[in-house]
Amino acid sequence: MIDIEQANETAVNRMMEARPILKGVATARDVIPGMRDNLLLHAGPPITWERASGPMRGAIVGALIFEGLAHDWESAEKLVTSGEIELEPCHEHNAVGPMAGVTSPSMKVYIIENVTHGNKAYSNLNEGYGKVLRYGAYSEDVITKLRWMNDEMGPVLADALATNEDGIDIRALLAEALHMGDEGHNRNKAGSFIFTSKLAPLIAQVTKNNDLAAKILKFLGDNALSVLNPVMAACKAMADAGHNIEGSTVVTTMARNGTDFGIRVSGLGNQWFTAPVETPQGLYFSGFTAEDASGDIGDSTITETAGIGGFAMAAAPAIVTFVSGTPQDALNATLEMYEITVAEHKYFTIPYLDFRGTPTGVDIRKVVELGIPPRINTGIAHKEAGVGQVGAGLVRPPMAIFEQALMAYAEKYLND
Amino acid sequence: MIDIEQANETAVNRMMEARPILKGVATARDVIPGMRDNLLLHAGPPITWERASGPMRGAIVGALIFEGLAHDWESAEKLVTSGEIELEPCHEHNAVGPMAGVTSPSMKVYIIENVTHGNKAYSNLNEGYGKVLRYGAYSEDVITKLRWMNDEMGPVLADALATNEDGIDIRALLAEALHMGDEGHNRNKAGSFIFTSKLAPLIAQVTKNNDLAAKILKFLGDNALSVLNPVMAACKAMADAGHNIEGSTVVTTMARNGTDFGIRVSGLGNQWFTAPVETPQGLYFSGFTAEDASGDIGDSTITETAGIGGFAMAAAPAIVTFVSGTPQDALNATLEMYEITVAEHKYFTIPYLDFRGTPTGVDIRKVVELGIPPRINTGIAHKEAGVGQVGAGLVRPPMAIFEQALMAYAEKYLND
Structure with missing residues (x-):
């Protein structure tokens, strides 16, 4: 007979003993298992275009425009409803994304490694506030910001993290942030300041372009959700360890x-x-x-x-x-x-x-x-x-x- | 007859309405009122060498070595007991310093301006943990660190703050930090992360030397008391407004x-x-x-x-x-x-x-x-x-x- 209590203790102990470390930033298609050029990942359980909510559809359209595969709502919708572009849950690819969670092959993602059990998890970069893809916005300014994040900030984050062999221990960061008024989901203010402070010397070290370094550090420091995405990937790595x-x-x-x-x-x-x-x-x-x-x-x-x-x-x-x-x-x-x-x-x-x-x-x-x-x-x-x-x-x-x-x-x- | 309640309301309202802004970093002798080459400021009420505690004496010795005026305990003691070097409270010069609080003419100090009432206040730079002058340590490594802070970090902080017309609103920072588990005296963890995050883009902007920028940002970010000294000067500016x-x-x-x-x-x-x-x-x-x-x-x-x-x-x-x-x-x-x-x-x-x-x-x-x-x-x-x-x-x-x-x-x- 199954010992349920024992099984649960094992599962939850593995979740707690998982130590998720932020190891790097890379392009989704290069690192996310099963990522392919005609695939969009999305939040939640499986969904079709037909049943998708407004913000989910908006984010899908935005991601296809970002990828250069569509130029407007109609062309994007056609790609998805025709089956040319496929939709699968982030969760089925060791990934997670906030709100619509739409993650496309060219997007930069954080790489989290659970160094206790060896599994990895991924999440995209946080866009900050206002009109953003994850809430279903897909206008030109949304895409322009995504491109800046991907082409300018992403490579700097990748270089910065590459200089830091130990990575950033997100479990330790969260433990500290919980003593600083965060709960780690909707309030990640302390965590984001810690994250910015830990990244700052690494970014300053690798960036020859002062304007770019300053812009990235301001972007991270002004966004009280900067750390949300690595935190989510860390939680994914912990939860997967208990699965x-x-x-x-x-x-x-x-x-x-x-x-x-x-x-x-x-x-x-x-x-x-x-x-x-x-x-x-x-x-x-x-x-x-x-x-x-x-x-x-x-x-x-x-x-x-x-x-x-x-x-x-x-x-x-x-x-x-x-x-x-x-x-x-x-x-x-x-x-x-x-x-x-x-x-x-x-x-x-x-x-x-x-x-x-x-x-x-x-x-x-x-x-x-x-x-x-x-x-x-x-x-x-x-x-x-x-x-x-x-x-x-x-x-x-x-x-x-x-x-x-x-x-x-x-x-x-x-x-x- | 004096209306004490009214007088107290006026005093405390002025304290609360004072808005202390970190405006810059400069050399003590250039900005602190009444600072002079033969003066050391110290914490607390007036004190003589004879009545001074161990850590206060150690900090006085260290400051005189830092200034190049003494080379050891004996020569420092002689300067002070002879009256050649004078001791006066920080508080009598619109300044404050943590622990021994010894502030010498060449030291870089934060400049806080209360933009509501116009008064200013000053505090030295925080040295971090371990053997530090403010706790009465004065060995060579203590002096070496002070020199690095003064000659390398100080000018960068000065340049960084000079690019930022608005300065850093320390009252707002404190209000936020109190929602993040700080009390602002012995726990300044959140405040120091906020401070580092706010300074990071400014420092990245002004520093051509990547190694130096990285070292300064790591120094600030690793020190959960980085913000203590500007916080103290801000509190001084607030308290003085009620005086x-x-x-x-x-x-x-x-x-x-x-x-x-x-x-x-x-x-x-x-x-x-x-x-x-x-x-x-x-x-x-x-x-x-x-x-x-x-x-x-x-x-x-x-x-x-x-x-x-x-x-x-x-x-x-x-x-x-x-x-x-x-x-x-x-x-x-x-x-x-x-x-x-x-x-x-x-x-x-x-x-x-x-x-x-x-x-x-x-x-x-x-x-x-x-x-x-x-x-x-x-x-x-x-x-x-x-x-x-x-x-x-x-x-x-x-x-x-x-x-x-x-x-x-x-x-x-x-x-x-």
């Missing part, structure tokens, strides 16, 4: 494509369990309301999967100015997550809870039994392509996917 | 020289009220104990004077790993300080206390009436010259100085 443990009921993927929320479970291989996404509740930027909100979108829920983000909100009371609620709500969010997880993190701790480890490793059994789905912090995209971010808030996955997963688990393990 | 308000009982200076703790009061001009310092209680570095501790030393209590530091410990629960105690103790420290202060800060807020303003403006009447002296976070120096930091902890000023000040106040204002 495929026979008999484990621990969730190793939570991801949304704007249409469906999908999870995968350690002991259930690569099967997705999906259901329609909820719409986040939160605070909207001036001029926008809940009417404008897209459904929940993005791979950034990999942070909650790894024990941070919404699960670590008690570490980040100032986030309530951004996602709504009070510091007490933030504390309660973390306390509730202890109910549905199997461990307290060894390395991610919360000073205000007397340095208690963050709740880590969602157990599908507990979610279903207690009727408590995970809590997620998230950005909110406009429901139409081309607009961008309209707010930030809180959301939960649909209960149905945990119930489906539990049934699949019963079928696989308990019907012998 | 000399007729009838005010608000404390505008708290400073220690290792022998005496001195305060000055807004309505009592430039008179010092002093008494022997206490010895901090805290955590010691490996190999050291309370036996090794110097008496309380440094101008860094300007942070508590301005409403941060020990007064804002509730914002910085992770500091207890450094100064001892529990997160609840940190919370209690802040709550207690509301008892003896006249305002809640408008710009410095504590997320965990539902964004309540930090307790600001110590009222000597409340201190004496309630028998509650201010709480201070501090580094602990070795009592002998030449050793350096041995720990960090908590301390309070002697009650006697508040009683003296209150008597002086009564004499000045209530005997008419």
Whole structure:
């Protein structure tokens, strides 16, 4: 008989002992397993153009324009609906991307290596705020910025990281950032300042062009989400280390494509369990309301999967100015997550809870039994392509996917 | 009759409305009012060589070696005891310095301007950890590092800040850092990362020498106290803005020289009220104990004077790993300080206390009436010259100085 507790302990220990190091920056087609010239990766579980949300479609169009494969919406749509360009989840290629998460072959990506277990994970570069591809914007200024990031900043980041044999320890960075008011998903302010400070001497060392070095450092330092993408890839590397443990009921993927929320479970291989996404509740930027909100979108829920983000909100009371609620709500969010997880993190701790480890490793059994789905912090995209971010808030996955997963688990393990 | 409440409101409002901007870096003799070639500034109230503590003497010796005026302890001592070199408090020259605070004419200093009221304040550059002048070390490596800071880093910082007309808003930086787990005195980790991130593009812009730019950025980024000195000068500029308000009982200076703790009061001009310092209680570095501790030393209590530091410990629960105690103790420290202060800060807020303003403006009447002296976070120096930091902890000023000040106040204002 399967020892579920033992399997879960193994899974979550592997997640916690994974040590994700940022090793470099390279072009997606050169490093992401299975990447090919006619493939776009996207956030969440599998999706077709026909079922894709506004921001997902906008990001697909933008990525194809960026690649020089399309010149407008129609030509892009045709490439995808004809099957000439294929869509696959980032998660099926050891990658993750925030919001739409669209990653095309020419894009530069961060390379994270889990030096404990050897697996790697990838994520694209963060574009900052305003009209950005990941929120479904695809106008010329969006593409121009992406090209600058890819052609100017990307090679400098690659050179800078190449000078640094040890890489940047993202688990250590996160542990520090959680003591500095970050929760690692929607609030990555401290982490981004640490990241910029660690990159600064490397960038200054390798760049002969003063203007470019200054521009890159300003771009990184002014963006409180600079570190989000390497953090997500680090969480992916940690979660993947806990995946495929026979008999484990621990969730190793939570991801949304704007249409469906999908999870995968350690002991259930690569099967997705999906259901329609909820719409986040939160605070909207001036001029926008809940009417404008897209459904929940993005791979950034990999942070909650790894024990941070919404699960670590008690570490980040100032986030309530951004996602709504009070510091007490933030504390309660973390306390509730202890109910549905199997461990307290060894390395991610919360000073205000007397340095208690963050709740880590969602157990599908507990979610279903207690009727408590995970809590997620998230950005909110406009429901139409081309607009961008309209707010930030809180959301939960649909209960149905945990119930489906539990049934699949019963079928696989308990019907012998 | 004096309206004390009104006077205190004026004093503390001026402190809070002061907006200290880091405007530049220059040589002390060129910018600090009253600086002269035979003058050393030091922390705390006035002190003579004869009464000076070990770390203060060590720092004086080191500064005179740095200036090329002495070559060893004996020659330095002779210069000071003969009166050839004079000692005056930093505080009497619009300046502040951490620990021994010794600032000599050739040293580079940060220039802070309070753009609300126009007054300026100054502080030297932070040396980082280990054997450093401010803790009384004066060996060759200490002097070599000071020379590098002064001759290599200082001019780059000066050039970098000169490119940036707006300067760096230290009040805004502190407000942000208090939401990131800093209290601004003993924990300046977030602030130092913000500071490094803001300086990085400026430094990259002005430095043609890649190695030097990289070395400076690494020096700043690796030092979680990089921003302490500009923060202290900013607090000095804020506190000075509240000084000399007729009838005010608000404390505008708290400073220690290792022998005496001195305060000055807004309505009592430039008179010092002093008494022997206490010895901090805290955590010691490996190999050291309370036996090794110097008496309380440094101008860094300007942070508590301005409403941060020990007064804002509730914002910085992770500091207890450094100064001892529990997160609840940190919370209690802040709550207690509301008892003896006249305002809640408008710009410095504590997320965990539902964004309540930090307790600001110590009222000597409340201190004496309630028998509650201010709480201070501090580094602990070795009592002998030449050793350096041995720990960090908590301390309070002697009650006697508040009683003296209150008597002086009564004499000045209530005997008419």
